[in-house]
Amino acid sequence: MVVKIENLVKSYGDFVALDHFSLEIEEGEVFGLLGPNGSGKSTTMNCLLSLLQYDEGTIEVFGQEMKPDSYELKKDIGVILQNVAVFDELNVEENIDYFCGLYIKDKKKRKQLVEEAMEFVEITEYRKFYPKKLSGGLLRRLNIACGIAHKPKLIILDEPTVAVDPQSRNKILEGIQKLNENGATIIYTTHYMEEVEQICTRILIMDHGRSIAVGTTDELKAMIDLGETITMELPELSDEIRSLIEALPHVIGVEYDGAFLKVRFSKGKHNLIRLLDVMKEHDVTFRGVHSELPTLNDVFLEITGKELRD
Amino acid sequence: MLRYIYKIKIVLRTPVAIFWTLVFPIFLGMLFYFMFGNIDLEQQFSKIPMGVYAEIENENFMQMLNEVKTEDDEPMFDVHIYDSVEEADKALISDDIDGYVIVREKEETESNEKDTSGIDGVLGEDDIMNNSIFSNVGQEVIGGMLPNDMSKEEIISWMIANKDLITDFVKESGNEGVEDFDFDRDMDLDNIAGQVQSMMNNTSSEYEMVVRDMDVGASVIKTFLDQYIQSNEMITKAAADDPGKIMKVISGLYGEGIEIKDIPLKGEDKSPYTQYFFALIAMTCLIASQFGLENGKSIQVDQSALAARRNVAPTPKLSQVVTDFLGTYTIFSAMLMIVLAVVVFVYKQDFGSNAGLIVLNALVGGFTGQAAGTMIAVMSSGDAKKKDSLCVLFFMGSSFLSGLMWADITYYLEEKLPIVNRINPATLIVNGFRSIAVFGNYRQYFTNLATLFGIGVLFILISAAKLRRQKYASI
Numbered sequence A: 001m002v003v004k005i006e007n008l009v010k011s012y013g014d015f016v017a018l019d020h021f022s023l024e025i026e027e028g029e030v031f032g033l034l035g036p037n038g039s040g041k042s043t044t045m046n047c048l049l050s051l052l053q054y055d056e057g058t059i060e061v062f063g064q065e066m067k068p069d070s071y072e073l074k075k076d077i078g079v080i081l082q083n084v085a086v087f088d089e090l091n092v093e094e095n096i097d098y099f100c101g102l103y104i105k106d107k108k109k110r111k112q113l114v115e116e117a118m119e120f121v122e123i124t125e126y127r128k129f130y131p132k133k134l135s136g137g138l139l140r141r142l143n144i145a146c147g148i149a150h151k152p153k154l155i156i157l158d159e160p161t162v163a164v165d166p167q168s169r170n171k172i173l174e175g176i177q178k179l180n181e182n183g184a185t186i187i188y189t190t191h192y193m194e195e196v197e198q199i200c201t202r203i204l205i206m207d208h209g210r211s212i213a214v215g216t217t218d219e220l221k222a223m224i225d226l227g228e229t230i231t232m233e234l235p236e237l238s239d240e241i242r243s244l245i246e247a248l249p250h251v252i253g254v255e256y257d258g259a260f261l262k263v264r265f266s267k268g269k270h271n272l273i274r275l276l277d278v279m280k281e282h283d284v285t286f287r288g289v290h291s292e293l294p295t296l297n298d299v300f301l302e303i304t305g306k307e308l309r310d
Numbered sequence B: 001m002l003r004y005i006y007k008i009k010i011v012l013r014t015p016v017a018i019f020w021t022l023v024f025p026i027f028l029g030m031l032f033y034f035m036f037g038n039i040d041l042e043q044q045f046s047k048i049p050m051g052v053y054a055e056i057e058n059e060n061f062m063q064m065l066n067e068v069k070t071e072d073d074e075p076m077f078d079v080h081i082y083d084s085v086e087e088a089d090k091a092l093i094s095d096d097i098d099g100y101v102i103v104r105e106k107e108e109t110e111s112n113e114k115d116t117s118g119i120d121g122v123l124g125e126d127d128i129m130n131n132s133i134f135s136n137v138g139q140e141v142i143g144g145m146l147p148n149d150m151s152k153e154e155i156i157s158w159m160i161a162n163k164d165l166i167t168d169f170v171k172e173s174g175n176e177g178v179e180d181f182d183f184d185r186d187m188d189l190d191n192i193a194g195q196v197q198s199m200m201n202n203t204s205s206e207y208e209m210v211v212r213d214m215d216v217g218a219s220v221i222k223t224f225l226d227q228y229i230q231s232n233e234m235i236t237k238a239a240a241d242d243p244g245k246i247m248k249v250i251s252g253l254y255g256e257g258i259e260i261k262d263i264p265l266k267g268e269d270k271s272p273y274t275q276y277f278f279a280l281i282a283m284t285c286l287i288a289s290q291f292g293l294e295n296g297k298s299i300q301v302d303q304s305a306l307a308a309r310r311n312v313a314p315t316p317k318l319s320q321v322v323t324d325f326l327g328t329y330t331i332f333s334a335m336l337m338i339v340l341a342v343v344v345f346v347y348k349q350d351f352g353s354n355a356g357l358i359v360l361n362a363l364v365g366g367f368t369g370q371a372a373g374t375m376i377a378v379m380s381s382g383d384a385k386k387k388d389s390l391c392v393l394f395f396m397g398s399s400f401l402s403g404l405m406w407a408d409i410t411y412y413l414e415e416k417l418p419i420v421n422r423i424n425p426a427t428l429i430v431n432g433f434r435s436i437a438v439f440g441n442y443r444q445y446f447t448n449l450a451t452l453f454g455i456g457v458l459f460i461l462i463s464a465a466k467l468r469r470q471k472y473a474s475i
């Protein structure tokens, strides 16, 4: 077990930010911590890192209790927090060297590691740039390089892709997977569904400081009773047809905006065929049909009753 | 070492820091220089014309005035005696004198001793400025006095009666050639008793200084008067506390003459406006608190993401704070050296053979200033803005209490709350400069320096203790 959090309780004054929150992460996982704004993701990470005091619960890392002075444990952890944390007065290379220097004292080894980190996030050609001169995406990549240069066994990333262009984001995600392939266990915090679906082996959905569901993407999807959503292009829709569709089995929602018809089904067989049959019988002309399976977003919506941010 | 070097790089690349510790003091120094610099050296060393209007006789005061010497052993003052205030005013207005002193009988109101040192007179449209930056407090009390009403004969017989004690004191005073002091042979009883008596008498005088504007001459007169009054006050005070201290006074008189003689107007410090530069350096030391403040903030998780990143690393916080401290202190010291060099070589302030001690005092001052900043950052709760304000408050408060803005505050504190004068960093820094450059009092200098350093160390220990225990309830 790389990380084990049990019954963590943390309140800010009267406000309970973490409410008996538990979590277990095995070696080699890319563990996604998914939750909307203010659900307590950062609070969890900060407690895990002993940055924050907490009221109750236990936190273990690599099988040992995590404390502010657990320097041996800290050596093997890499942290990329939500806010970019680099020195504006130091250039790219110097920044990485500085933070790597907090972990690695050997000069030669560190030099090597800094080079590797720069190559890893593909920022080598900007090595002499100061953070103020970097674009948002590059800055995030520098931020990541600062956290991983010492080759930690456990890497904690708190929303590392906020405000990053899609291209940089993909680079970052690929990088994280590569780190994982090289043996690191990853904790990835985000409110972006697609990222989690793309890279995480296991996901925990949290809301209001509580853990709501844990599992692989498929396991989570299986938890909810939601089938496909079928969309077709339709010039017009009479009330009669509409009620016929609504009367079909498994249909839980029909939307029509004058051009597109959207029908949502719960889990069940032959949903598409039944819909097409109705159209054929009444000579309704339509074009471009397609069917979508539920996403994590739907899962999230179903469990928490609200949308994720963005 | 790595972090130390990076810290230095970081500070060097922070223009604001450079501005306040380097550019600002140099700029301010330049203003001083242009304000006072047009006074050429010739004039500076020629006699300063001044007047005295004495309502009552005060031999001692007149004697002192005439005995004050410049570096080249020339009399400092060209003293004119006037028979009335009008006469003196006329001379002042026609620029014959730089200022005059009125000597009158002290009113028997115990409370307002401090007022005697103010410059109260106002003439013409130019308001009188009391811009002596430094206070006179903190000077060592060296002697005691007999009750005021003793006659010369009584003093002589008292001295003879206490022959052995006096001999001991004289020998202990360590002055030159006292090893084979012999009371009967060497003690000029008549002369010493006379001096003692005149010192006693003049403590019942009150002095008022009248100037037109605070030019160099006026500030020299003011400095003299301040010091003269202060020495007298101390003697009276000591007499009240412990009349037995007479021996010490007498031995002092025998060895090096009256203490006031020992305050040759600004001993090594030839330029009367050097005090402004001391104020400037003291201020620069306090500005170092900004460095400390930033250091303190940069390791506190609730202050910045950077601090969080430094906290999750396996290098202990305390070790990181120490390297930061050393880094910024190195920069500060370098800046200070540049400022001092500019003051000495460009603004032509000559610290004489005391230059080393002046530098040492400034370095320790900066250390304590920086330590104060660190402590403020670590001990206060709240956001960065609040910490910044607290630090500015410290800077202003400490400067104010040291008399950098209003000189008389230290007199006032000395009466009401003397402890402030003993522990306020700015006061200690300023007094450190004064004690050597103006008074040539090394013992006071080192006491002062040790206190200043001690306070700095205390600040650091407090900060370290707090940082070690610190955990955050909220980020």
Ligand SMILES: Nc1ncnc2c1ncn2[C@@H]1O[C@H](COP(=O)(O)OP(=O)(O)OP(=O)(O)O)[C@@H](O)[C@H]1O
Residues within 6 Å of the ligand: A012, A015, A017, A035, A036, A037, A038, A039, A040, A041, A042, A043, A044, A082, A159, A191, B474, B475
């Ligand atoms: N210092 C604090 N004082 C009071 N409340 C706080 C503090 N920090 C966080 N909170 C509250 O605790 C809750 C959890 O915050 P947290 O930052 O952990 O959320 P998050 O899941 O990381 O959100 P985001 O996606 O916005 O980063 C939020 O409701 C937040 O308002």
Ligand SMILES: [Mg+2]
Residues within 6 Å of the ligand: A041, A042, A043, A082, A158, A159
């Ligand atoms: Mg967060």
